[in-house]
Amino acid sequence: MGCKAAAAMALKADKLRFPSVAAVARSRMMRLWVLRATTTVLLWTCVVQLTATGDTWGPRVLRGWPSCRMAPEAVPVVDKEAALPPKRIYRNNGYLMVSCNGGLNQMRAAICDMVAIARHLNVTLIVPELDKTSFWNDPSEFQDIFDVEHFINSLRGEVRIVRELPPRMKRRVELGMFHSMPPISWSDISYYHNQILPLVRQHKVLHLNRTDARLANNGLPLDIQKLRCRVNYGSLKFTSQIEELGRKVIKILRKNGPFLVLHLRYEMDMLAFSGCTEGCTREEADELTRMRYAYPWWKEKVIDSYVKRKDGLCPLTPEEIALVLRALDIDRSMQIYIAAGEIYGGKRRMASLTSAYPNVVRKETLLEPSDLRFFQNHSSQMAALDYMVSLESDIFVPTYDGNMAKVVEGHRRFMGFKKTILLDRKLIVDLVDRHKSGSLPWDEFSTLIKSVHANRMGSSSRRTVILDKPKEEDYFYANPQECLRDPDLLRAW
Numbered sequence: 331m332g333c334k335a336a337a338a339m340a341l342k343a344d345k346l347r348f349p350s351v352a353a354v355a356r357s358r359m360m361r362l363w364v365l366r367a368t369t370t371v372l373l374w375t376c377v378v379q380l381t382a383t384g385d386t387w388g389p390r391v392l393r394g395w396p397s398c399r400m401a402p403e404a405v406p407v408v409d410k411e412a413a414l415p416p417k418r419i420y421r422n423n424g425y426l427m428v429s430c431n432g433g434l435n436q437m438r439a440a441i442c443d444m445v446a447i448a449r450h451l452n453v454t455l456i457v458p459e460l461d462k463t464s465f466w467n468d469p470s471e472f473q474d475i476f477d478v479e480h481f482i483n484s485l486r487g488e489v490r491i492v493r494e495l496p497p498r499m500k501r502r503v504e505l506g507m508f509h510s511m512p513p514i515s516w517s518d519i520s521y522y523h524n525q526i527l528p529l530v531r532q533h534k535v536l537h538l539n540r541t542d543a544r545l546a547n548n549g550l551p552l553d554i555q556k557l558r559c560r561v562n563y564g565s566l567k568f569t570s571q572i573e574e575l576g577r578k579v580i581k582i583l584r585k586n587g588p589f590l591v592l593h594l595r596y597e598m599d600m601l602a603f604s605g606c607t608e609g610c611t612r613e614e615a616d617e618l619t620r621m622r623y624a625y626p627w628w629k630e631k632v633i634d635s636y637v638k639r640k641d642g643l644c645p646l647t648p649e650e651i652a653l654v655l656r657a658l659d660i661d662r663s664m665q666i667y668i669a670a671g672e673i674y675g676g677k678r679r680m681a682s683l684t685s686a687y688p689n690v691v692r693k694e695t696l697l698e699p700s701d702l703r704f705f706q707n708h709s710s711q712m713a714a715l716d717y718m719v720s721l722e723s724d725i726f727v728p729t730y731d732g733n734m735a736k737v738v739e740g741h742r743r744f745m746g747f748k749k750t751i752l753l754d755r756k757l758i759v760d761l762v763d764r765h766k767s768g769s770l771p772w773d774e775f776s777t778l779i780k781s782v783h784a785n786r787m788g789s790s791s792r793r794t795v796i797l798d799k800p801k802e803e804d805y806f807y808a809n810p811q812e813c814l815r816d817p818d819l820l821r822a823w
Contacts, residue, residue: 415487420452422490424530425499427508427537429459434475434713435733437461439807440541442561446554447545449489450519451527457481457493458541465599465625466709475710477567484565488557499535509533512540516800518549547806548795558806559813562737563744568714575701576718582696583719586689589665590655591716591723593738595645595730596679597671605633606644609679642756645730648673650762652683654753655727657779665689667723669716669734671709693719726750726788736808742788743814750788757782790814 428444430437441458448455457472472478482491495503502508509529514521530536538544545558568576583589601607602621610618615635622628638644646654655666666687673680684690693715694702705711713734720726720738726749728735742748761778764770770778793804793811 414483417486417490418488420490423451423453423527424533425456425495425535426451426453426530427456427459427495427503427535428541429461429537429539430541431461432464432542433461433466433733434710435717435737436542437710438562438566439733439737440544441566442558442807443545444538444541445485445489445491445561445565446557447519447522447526448491449557450554451522451530453530453536454490454492456495457491460710468708468710470708470710473569474708475569475572475714477569480567481565485561488560495535503535507533508535508537510537510539513538513544515543516546517544518546519551519554543800547800547803548793552812555806555810555812559744559810562807562810563741563813568718571704572711572714573718575697575705576715578701579693579696579715579719580722583665583667583691586665587663588724589667590660590725590727591667591669591720592651593716593720593726593728593730593735594648594651594668594670594673595728595732595735596648596673596675598674600645600730600732601674603628604638604644605630605635606639607635608639608644609647609649610675614675639759640756642754642759644755644759646753646755646758648679649682650758651727651729652686653762653765653775654758654779656686657776658751658783659776659780660687660725662687663689665691667719668692669720671712721745721748724749727753729753730755736805739788740805740807740810743790743809747789747814751783752786752788754782754786 426444426448428440430440432440437458437460444458445455457478460468460470460472460475462469472481478493482493485491494500509532511529513526526536567573598618598621601610602618602625605618605622607615607618622633623631635644664687666683666689668690677684680690693712702712705715717734717738720734721741726738726742728739728750739750739752742750758779761770761775765772765775791809791811793806793809796803
């Protein structure tokens with residue numbers, strides 16, 4: 331028994347000195363796990379330290395790795411709210427709804443006026459409704475032409491603008507509990523303060539159903555005038571689709587050299603409205619007259635085309651403008667971009683111009699049909715493209731002083747008094763008739779055209795003010811002198 335006990339004790343001692351294979355494996359696994367854990371902790375400590383030191387010490391491969399301080403993509407989150415101008419805080423007097431009327435540029439000017447009025451009255455402006463019932467029958471909404479988010483956000487420091495009425499106010503409108511009216515044309519700001527503001531407070535929602543030329547050109551506070559400019563030149567930004575296509579047209583033109591934009595107002599609706607039929611056939615003149623009588627909102631029906639043309643009140647014809655451009659020594663190789671709709675009379679009426687200037691182009695000839703497929707039957711969106719190209723042209727020449735001609739003229743002044751040839755139509759008609767009759771030789775005709783227009787190139791000038799005749803004085807948007815930085819003009823003031 332003593333021997334057995336001694337043997338057992340010896341075996342136990344051997345096991346203690348020489349562990350089994352399983353025990354050895356477990357021990358090695360434990361040591362390996364501890365080593366891996368320690369290594370992982372050390373590596374992540376290094377990563378965190380290197381990331382924290384930023385661009386100075388952090389290796390390029392580690393930049394952008396997650397850290398305890400940054401988002402998973404390691405891209406700093408931009409606070410859009412902080413990047414915007416602070417909201418103007420004011421007691422809201424009510425809601426102003428506006429329905430613009432007319433073509434794109436008439437509506438553009440009206441939107442600027444309505445923002446200024448809303449700001450002065452301390453009301454909330456609903457995003458303006460665009461005209462869908464005029465001659466052009468364009469179904470475009472505000473957001474189809476202008477960047478609505480930019481419009482709202484860029485003006486939040488001046489006036490509160492919302493896309494639609496809040497639900498409670500919308501129900502009031504649905505129940506007819508609002509007031510709708512056209513404001514008086516060419517009104518000063520006191521009219522809106524004394525007549526319009528009480529209506530807003532009374533009805534909570536006021537709808538202005540006409541907006542063309544409803545604010546005076548002159549006699550307004552400087553902050554109102556400057557806000558009109560801010561809206562026009564900063565807040566009314568075209569949609570990305572329009573801007574992208576406009577830049578494409580400009581790039582194509584620039585690749586081929588300098589270009590002149592000719593705002594050739596010789597479309598059918600313009601001639602019917604104005605009653606100007608110079609150069610038209612008898613059948614064409616009759617067609618234009620029928621069209622004029624078909625639209626009841628064109629008030630003037632009986633028009634003497636001959637007298638109106640002699641008074642300089644008709645758009646120049648393609649034949650007349652060809653002579654004028656030649657007389658001004660516009661190079662024959664110059665690209666002439668036609669910013670207009672379909673020219674009445676087509677190729678027959680354009681023959682003189684294309685003969686004198688072979689490089690006559692339009693957006694339809696520069697772009698593929700697929701580029702314009704979403705713009706077809708949307709005249710305001712097409713006009714927006716022409717507006718962009720007109721601003722960037724080397725020379726801008728309008729043949730009639732309509733809304734686009736005036737608004738582009740003012741915008742080009744704001745851009746640094748870019749060359750804009752403002753034609754004296756009454757004098758031109760007289761000189762053209764004398765030249766065609768043979769009583770005025772070409773050299774004299776050309777000299778007279780140049781001398782008359784030497785100071786009509788869109789340079790700095792002061793607006794003409796005619797008391798009690800706002801329609802006859804200079805238009806604010808054609809010459810926004812309060813917003814122009816010109817040392818000579820400032821010294822004159």
